[in-house]
Amino acid sequence: MEMKKQSVPLPLLVMGCGGVGRQLLHHIVSCRSLHAKQGLQLRVVGVCDSQSLVLTADVFTMELSDTSLMEICQKKSSGSPLTALNDFGECQIFRNSEATRKIVEIAALLGRSTGLVLIDCSASSDTIRVLNGVVDLGCCIVLANKKPLTSGIEDYEKLVSHLRHIRYESTVGAGLPVITSLNRIIASGDPIHRIVGSLSGTLGYVMSELEDGKPFSQVVRGAKGLGYTEPDPRDDLGGMDVARKALILARLLGWRINLDSIKVDSLYPDAMAPDTMSVEDFLNNGLPSLDNGIEERVKVASSNGNVLRYVCMIEGSRCEVGLKELPKDSPLGRLRGSDNVLEIYSRCYQELPLVIQGAGAGNDTTAAGVLADIVDLQDLFH
Ligand SMILES: NC(=O)C1=CN([C@@H]2O[C@H](COP(=O)(O)OP(=O)(O)OC[C@H]3O[C@@H](n4cnc5c(N)ncnc54)[C@H](OP(=O)(O)O)[C@@H]3O)[C@@H](O)[C@H]2O)C=CC1
Numbered sequence: 001m002e003m004k005k006q007s008v009p010l011p012l013l014v015m016g017c018g019g020v021g022r023q024l025l026h027h028i029v030s031c032r033s034l035h036a037k038q039g040l041q042l043r044v045v046g047v048c049d050s051q052s053l054v055l056t057a058d059v060f061t062m063e064l065s066d067t068s069l070m071e072i073c074q075k076k077s078s079g080s081p082l083t084a085l086n087d088f089g090e091c092q093i094f095r096n097s098e099a100t101r102k103i104v105e106i107a108a109l110l111g112r113s114t115g116l117v118l119i120d121c122s123a124s125s126d127t128i129r130v131l132n133g134v135v136d137l138g139c140c141i142v143l144a145n146k147k148p149l150t151s152g153i154e155d156y157e158k159l160v161s162h163l164r165h166i167r168y169e170s171t172v173g174a175g176l177p178v179i180t181s182l183n184r185i186i187a188s189g190d191p192i193h194r195i196v197g198s199l200s201g202t203l204g205y206v207m208s209e210l211e212d213g214k215p216f217s218q219v220v221r222g223a224k225g226l227g228y229t230e231p232d233p234r235d236d237l238g239g240m241d242v243a244r245k246a247l248i249l250a251r252l253l254g255w256r257i258n259l260d261s262i263k264v265d266s267l268y269p270d271a272m273a274p275d276t277m278s279v280e281d282f283l284n285n286g287l288p289s290l291d292n293g294i295e296e297r298v299k300v301a302s303s304n305g306n307v308l309r310y311v312c313m314i315e316g317s318r319c320e321v322g323l324k325e326l327p328k329d330s331p332l333g334r335l336r337g338s339d340n341v342l343e344i345y346s347r348c349y350q351e352l353p354l355v356i357q358g359a360g361a362g363n364d365t366t367a368a369g370v371l372a373d374i375v376d377l378q379d380l381f382h
């Protein structure tokens with residue numbers, strides 16, 4: 001007689017219900033039978049956006065049903081806030097600071113019983129406090145959001161203080177196995193002395209589309225429409241998003257540095273900074289005025305047989321990110337679309353680096369990376 005495998009329940013609370021958060025909920029629902037076969041049951045007990053938290057009435061015994069999760073996704077896709085979900089089954093809705101307090105309260109309850117995974121799919125620095133709070137309470141955290149890992153070194157060290165309780169693969173390279181690979185090399189005592197790569201799906205896509213003669217403003221809007229950019233595309237164009245990825249990698253190598261130690265090249269002038277222009281104003285009026293200058297840079301590179309790529313370099317005591325002219329026929333020059341590539345040089349990968357390449361942005365692959373991180377934590381929940 002076949003023995004039925006006992007399911008391991010994993011309570012999850014998802015912060016952020018934008019492109020990545022919603023896709024994660026879709027992946028969770030569509031993987032139900034796969035996970036059941038693996039003896040795993042993902043129980044989403046709460047979902048929040050920037051204004052409120054939707055929580056199941058009893059976090060110990062209940063969860064948001066798949067129908068409720070899809071209704072939440074639909075509501076958020078249509079641009080409504082979660083607060084618009086009045087009278088939502090047996091759920092409770094908490095607003096603003098009450099929502100944060102509630103998450104910590106749940107973490108305290110579940111942290112010492114069933115456990116809890118708090119997932120950060122927001123693009124906000126405001127989640128640092130709650131993430132640190134739940135880590136202290138013995139809960140696990142999974143991040144797609146780079147900001148908490150790239151604030152002050154003390155916050156970073158606190159977040160990673162329980163290494164078995166944190167996963168953040170999607171922060172660098174979306175679904176690509178970057179952090180896992182680096183962790184394995186580091187754990188084996190193989191010293192890494194150089195990392196070079198193209199780590200922005202947005203800038204990769206923009207640079208390769210520019211080679212086809214399209215205007216800068218058009219391809220940036222295209223990247224936004226495809227879900228590659230940050231909520232404010234200036235995070236990508238100004239190099240800060242790549243700088244954050246570089247900082248996450250450098251800190252993983254043990255460098256105790258901050259964001260301001262990283263040299264960053266920006267593709268837009270200070271006069272178009274977020275404190276001067278709204279995102280809409282930038283997209284509609286700022287960006288088009290940059291078209292000619294960028295087109296000229298692409299032409300100059302092309303006349304030298306080169307292409308432009310936004311490169312991240314970590315070597316010696318240098319950590320920098322910026323736009324470089326590279327031969328068309330080089331590993332970075334050959335990249336197309338949103339693909340990322342990362343070359344890791346170490347003692348074992350001395351002459352020929354370990355190369356990780358593939359789609360480096362997009363809601364689908366990013367959410368898949370987050371889901372894989374969650375599943376990777378299951379052994380802590382037996
Ligand atoms: N897209 C990609 O290719 C990749 C994205 N990432 C990262 O994934 C994260 C999410 O990206 P994306 O889904 O595109 O972003 P979106 O802007 O689409 O979604 C962000 C969500 O976070 C919510 N939010 C904002 N502040 C808070 C807060 N304080 N607490 C809880 N929720 C909050 C927003 O609420 P509201 O709806 O109310 O505004 C929104 O639902 C980002 O950090 C991004 O860097 C990482 C790798 C790749």
Ligand SMILES: N[C@@H](CC=O)C(=O)O
Binds near residue numbers: 173
């Ligand atoms: N905006 C980012 C998304 C992933 O981190 C990118 O373009 O790479």
